[in-house]
Amino acid sequence: MNYIKHGTLATLLLLSANIHASADTQKEFKQVYQAYQQAVAHKDDTQKQLLAEQAYQLGQEIYGAEHQNTLNLAANYAEAMPSKMAEERVALYKKIVTGTQKLHGEASQQLIDPLISLTEATVQLGRRSSGSEFIDSAIAIAQKKQDLLLESKINFEAAKIFFEEQRHYRKAKRYLKRTDELNSAHLPANALHRLEVDMWVAAYETGRKRHNEAIERLNNIVNVFDENLDFEHPMELFAHSRLVAAYERVGNSEAATKHCVAIAKMRPWNNNIEQTPLYRQAPIYPRRAAEFSREGFVQLEFTVTPSGFVEDILVLNPDENIGFQKPSIKALKQWRYAPKFVDGKAVPAKSTVQIDFRLND
Numbered sequence: 001m002n003y004i005k006h007g008t009l010a011t012l013l014l015l016s017a018n019i020h021a022s023a024d025t026q027k028e029f030k031q032v033y034q035a036y037q038q039a040v041a042h043k044d045d046t047q048k049q050l051l052a053e054q055a056y057q058l059g060q061e062i063y064g065a066e067h068q069n070t071l072n073l074a075a076n077y078a079e080a081m082p083s084k085m086a087e088e089r090v091a092l093y094k095k096i097v098t099g100t101q102k103l104h105g106e107a108s109q110q111l112i113d114p115l116i117s118l119t120e121a122t123v124q125l126g127r128r129s130s131g132s133e134f135i136d137s138a139i140a141i142a143q144k145k146q147d148l149l150l151e152s153k154i155n156f157e158a159a160k161i162f163f164e165e166q167r168h169y170r171k172a173k174r175y176l177k178r179t180d181e182l183n184s185a186h187l188p189a190n191a192l193h194r195l196e197v198d199m200w201v202a203a204y205e206t207g208r209k210r211h212n213e214a215i216e217r218l219n220n221i222v223n224v225f226d227e228n229l230d231f232e233h234p235m236e237l238f239a240h241s242r243l244v245a246a247y248e249r250v251g252n253s254e255a256a257t258k259h260c261v262a263i264a265k266m267r268p269w270n271n272n273i274e275q276t277p278l279y280r281q282a283p284i285y286p287r288r289a290a291e292f293s294r295e296g297f298v299q300l301e302f303t304v305t306p307s308g309f310v311e312d313i314l315v316l317n318p319d320e321n322i323g324f325q326k327p328s329i330k331a332l333k334q335w336r337y338a339p340k341f342v343d344g345k346a347v348p349a350k351s352t353v354q355i356d357f358r359l360n361d
Contacts, residue, residue, distance in 0.1 A: 122134065202217040304350075
């Protein structure tokens with residue numbers, strides 16, 4: 001069985017079920033559960049919650065309160081609950097954990113996913129308890145099994161959960177550090193889990209304004225893909241994008257160019273849409289406009305050079321918002337883009353952008 005299936009649809013063990021309910025109840029359950037699966041597929045959150053609750057109630061009649069199917073249905077219902085039901089979600093996940101302990105034992109790997117879900121629900125609830133005891137119990141299970149990859153993945157889930165709340169930042173940092181230590185010591189450099197964690201560590205370093213450390217980590221990711229894989233991967237594209245921004249932040253535009261070009265080779269240019277900048281500087285809001293609470297926008301046409309720089313800027317609405325034009329042009333000159341490729345060669349290309357000036361409410 002695969003663990004760390006956090007946030008996914010729980011699967012029913014229909015073949016092993018001990019069915020007690022009437023044929024009508026079983027038929028109703030089947031219809032409700034199929035409708036629930038369709039609601040999940042169509043991302044209809046309202047119907048998903050309603051049908052998940054109905055399936056859980058019917059499942060208790062069919063399988064009994066302590067059957068694995070019932071626990072899976074409870075997990076589906078807990079996951080479908082809206083934020084206003086945070087207390088109910090925590091209570092249900094605690095019930096799932098207790099039921100799983102009874103079925104599989106207090107050190108079973110089947111407990112890991114419910115414990116992770118309970119941790120997240122507890123953090124979202126925002127009570128004094130941070131949920132650490134639950135995630136630490138999951139980590140202890142992996143340690144007892146001497147499964148270092150599993151231990152790393154649980155620590156990583158913990159880091160992602162705690163990073164969602166600013167007050168848990170130190171705790172998140174600790175879990176991320178432990179994940180990185182386990183990966184560095186026990187996983188090959190080209191393991192996808194290790195690469196994903198490297199992306200998070202790079203983001204953490206960027207947030208701390210340690211841009212050189214982030215650059216080193218991101219370059220390692222790119223090198224792993226270049227040396228080990230003969231196909232393009234979204235993570236590689238993302239790492240190149242982050243490197244453009246990181247190099248620009250340290251004033252090394254020349255180094256950023258390599259990654260602008262690499263992205264262009266991986267992502268075709270589309271003349272029909274506005275190009276997305278790889279790095280952008282926000283324009284400075286004109287002081288007088290701010291003083292008089294004036295808002296506006298500037299529409300610009302420009303050329304993206306074969307190196308991804310911006311040249312030949314033209315204001316498309318020159319008679320409007322005149323005070324916003326100069327800061328718009330100044331900011332746009334610092335942006336970087338992935339250039340257009342034609343027949344395997346980078347070429348100049350035209351693009352447009354609208355820069356909006358809006359005051360905060």
